[in-house]
Amino acid sequence: MSTLAEQRAGTAPAALTPRLRLVLVVLLAAQFMLAVDFSILNVALPVIGTGLGFPLARLQWIGTAFALCAAGFTLLFGRIADLFGRRRLFLGGLVVLGAASLAGGLAQTPAVLLTARVFQGLATAAVTPAGLSLLTTSFPEGPLRQKALGLNGALMSAGFTTGAILGGLLTDLLSWRWAFFVNVPVAVAVLFVAPAVIAESRPAVRPRLDMPGAVTVTLGLLAVVLGLTQAGEHGWGSPAALLPLAAGVVLLIAFQAIERRVAEPLVPLGVLGRRTVAWGNVAGLIAFVTETSLVFLLTLYLQEVLGFSPLAAGLSFGVLGIGTVVGGALAPRVIGRTSPTTALVAGGTVQAVFTAALLFLGTGHGSLGLLLAATFAGGVGNMLVIVGFMVTATSGLADHEQGLATGLATMTQQIGITLGTPVMSAVATAAMAGTDVLAGLKTAIAVNAALVVLGTLTSAVFLRRRAR
Template sequence: MTTDRRTGLVLFTSCLAQFMVVLDVSVVNVALPAMRDALGFDAEGLAWVVNAYTLAFAGFLLLGGRAADLFGRRRVFLVGLALFGLASLVGGLANDPALLLAARAAQGLGGAVLSPASLVILQTTYAEGAARAKAFGWWSAMGGIGGAAGGLAGGLLVALLSWRWIFLVNVPVVVLTVLLTLAVVRETRADDRPGLDVAGAVLVTAGLVALVYGVVSLESEPWTSWRVLGGIGVAVVLLGAFLLVQRRSRHPLVPLDVFRIRSVSTANVVILLITSAMFSMWFFVSLHMQSVLGFDALAAGLAFLPQSASVVVGSQISSRLLPRFGARVMIVGGGTLTAAGFAWFAFLTPTTSWAAGILGPGIAVSLGMGIVFPAVTTAATSGVGPELSGLVSGLVTTSRQIGGAIGLSVLSTLAAAHTAALLAEGATAPVAQTAGTTRAFAVAAVVVAAAALVALLVPAPRTAGRRDPGVTRAPGPERGGRAAPAARP
């Protein structure tokens, strides 16, 4: 097999895994009523079909990324595939709510291993430059496409087969991905493997789970509820303890010096802000099309196709222009376009048609995000060597997931409060709901504009690849490659 063919198949394998992981965040939404009727879920239990996946996914991302560095990228990727596939099979065959929720949590854990491992496999397969930028472009596009395609895929599977197939369809995809991985992905890991920081792993995982639990509780609880404040309070304590442990550990899970690399720290802030708005777009636009415009689930899914295509176009534009203009220019430009699209969405009215009020701003937002994500992923991973690539990939995916969870919960809470206030004043349901949606979009526009400003701190192209002062040479070469910079312990 030629090198070009092998690397192309590695790219396909990584993108397939990333698409599957992101798709399963949203594909269940249109199937929730069918699950409720089949298994007898109450309203709160039904919400946890979504939240169980989110909690496990967000909580274990850092651990999954670091495990890839320590135990081998291909090995960890295969473990994640096996767990995700088995959990999907159990979920599709589940006959009671508790078993389905356990399967969703196990899916999230598998996704937390798969997502950073798939990114670091690309990073260690492609040399830094145009080829890696193109690979990151396709990988990033899979995230956008997976989010947009969830409604359509879920609608088709429920309409043509049953709700169980939103889980069972993953099984043959996992089998194919495993076979491709065994055939084309080479094992890489650092020769200097100090072992896993167990205390740090427990603290950061529990802290992230508590944070996401507190934030997602906003969707059903007031700001002052014990679930919201308790979850966030516990998260602050646990994550604070995690930072103390990392400063004292001889072999930390997250060497804090990695945040002294400006490209890493800045890119993660940008990702956190951008995804807090991005995840909300799919939610609010889908809700508006179905509740105000009267679309059914399948029609709403089809209406997202132009946005899915725009993500792909934007990612290809970004990957082609990155080597010439650098990550900073692409992030600022794409972020500005995304903010403009959200501002355009804020003018939506209950009588605005899909073509007049959703198509244009949806394309602007999706195109901008397609431009941003390959560039911000490149910026986040360009300042570190291969021995920390799994960790940095875990940071990137953690920022994406935490940003999405926080953004969706906060913006949906703001929208719901404004909608409730207008209903109390006598407004009609379509008017009140649209006003809540447009308020959320206006806030999202401000958040994305702030992300574009933060992106001005991303190092210019001439310094982005230079070793940061807080990074030193690793004691030994990585297996299968040359020595590379590592964060100081």
Template structure:
């Protein structure tokens, strides 16, 4: 039977639009693409030792295997979101997915460290197109409050599971097929998405023809690059190093320049009026704090399992299966809870559960046993993350006009990535100092590492608690219940 895809309109908030006939199938494809984006930020963590030995990369170069992806991804998201609003969400999504697929193939085929780092940078740039366009398409496909809540629950369950699944799949794939497999795994999924989307989502209806704010894009991208570079350098050099202080000063100066440029631009990259919507503001701040806690958690946990508990890559990956399952299950059942409690309360409760699991994990000793010291905390973490990731995203896109859906997607993804860089920069530095102090005091290597990671987990818990406070404190002026549903 021949079918034609239904084009996407650009409805204003509250407008009544036709129900897209294959929106749930399209949601599955979009969620798979976002899963790959999140997955690739964490899947290489466990593969790094094997990868480094094979390509002859030293410790500094190995750190760039992560940074080379995160840096262009986080810094280009706002521009990617605006490109999607300007040229069409489906079009930019397909371009980003195709580029991500090609860069992943290149990374898997890399025979030198330089080629691998270049491929990782291309992956990050492609992800910056794919991610905001994906979220924009979800919000445009599902226009009713109830359906959008359900859709974001499913989208968040699949996408949010990417971080947890990265540790699991990274261990399994590296042990079974080598480090190249952590990149090649993207290929079949990417092809499936590229083939499916044109049949499920029709061509974009032309939106408002606006001038691209290239000056704004250049200043904000530069500011984010310099900020992340400063945070990355702080992990090695400390926050008082002159280079680090200079980078932070440069980031502040570029950020100020961006504000000046945006206030003068006819069609700004980020219209600051969007933050008059307190739901957008609260959702992005909560995602910033959640991103900091989440990235620090998965990095520290992967190292804790291998260096403190002495699990191999496969064992470390398999121990994260309960966390991943809890995250996916809870994210999928969040919408009924939101309907009963409201998105803000659900977000706050989820973040507090997440914080409780982190604090529990911080008590794990050097001789930790998985069943006694790790299973319970990681289950609580999965439950909290599942609820928090979905509801923070839902809050951040609440009430956004269809013409700014890409911008909203870029903002919330940027918040997550910048938060991750902040969390890693600050908490990794604190952990390193604590580990060094314990080693100097005569503690064993395992005990010193456990003490350092304990501070990482406690610091991440503090970020989650702060996010819970923001969720309930920053409210819309219009109504105390404006973000419900």
């Protein structure tokens, strides 16, 4: 297979060999499983709450326990992969993921389930950056790598929708426990094949671990996610929410100061200062925060307001999946004929309009037609933004900066996915008046649409200025 040494020597293959195809299948299977894992429990949350005794206001902790670790430890584990080997961390993370999924499926108490979710989050924080690094180092720079990264992005997006559908099927036909168990055979299969086809990958010169930066950014992200979650339970003005949020902001400011001084920073600020990288990642963050959290909100709407079964709710998101496929096919044409910024602005506008249309949802089944049409069109718009974000955030950089740019884009994706549900859950819970679930959901949908508008405006203002 292709190794770093082969690439430096110019002997890397110019076409996909059978061995490289197997490498691609193994890595994409792992990444697809992780994407499914983000959304597979959304549809099952009400059933899990009933089965294990979670009240509605605390259901978000099933997602937040996962999100805290998946978002907070991504940068740290990415650096650990550079230090001790990407394949080693990739395989170790899969072992933890399989064991935690088995424990979650067997859980009989909320404490055991939440513990399993914590370890699933830690495993995701390890496997995602390690897997992407293995993908980029296994394929030579150029068309092969671009194809691999394109397939990775498409499967990640498809995985979120597949998770919602699969979660509904498993919960309705078998049990919510299979939403955990399904990870186990996939993890075992990847662990069986990966050691034989994927070579170890680490830099020729081992970098130093920026421990002060790693600690501050990890604790800062953990504090921010915790504060957002507490806002949903205790109110946005409560000390339980404000103290973690304030601590998170202080820690992230400290992280920025540290990165300016250390010789080998965790995240070089010079690259972050580029307009395309900075504002491209802002657009990507908002795209992932809004669309993934919208699935959670609409899951609650379908089950708690319309009374749908988990299976029916999951199948309803198949229309959103079709929309993302259409958007993924349309995006390269839009970018080729116009520009990445046009894709960002046009996609954001479409997503904002059709997210706002969901404010007209009612308590009758007649609203289902509106929901399906809006999620389809919103999915098309969201995928235009995601592809535009990936192109924008990795363009205009030297070859030796491409790995960092791709890593930052992956971190943006990871944080956006993990933060979205806790943020919107906190907004919806805080806005619920007594048992008026629909009022709380509409408030969160309005905030969701406003965030999309904000992302679209920042792209239009700051990225078009760059184009001129």
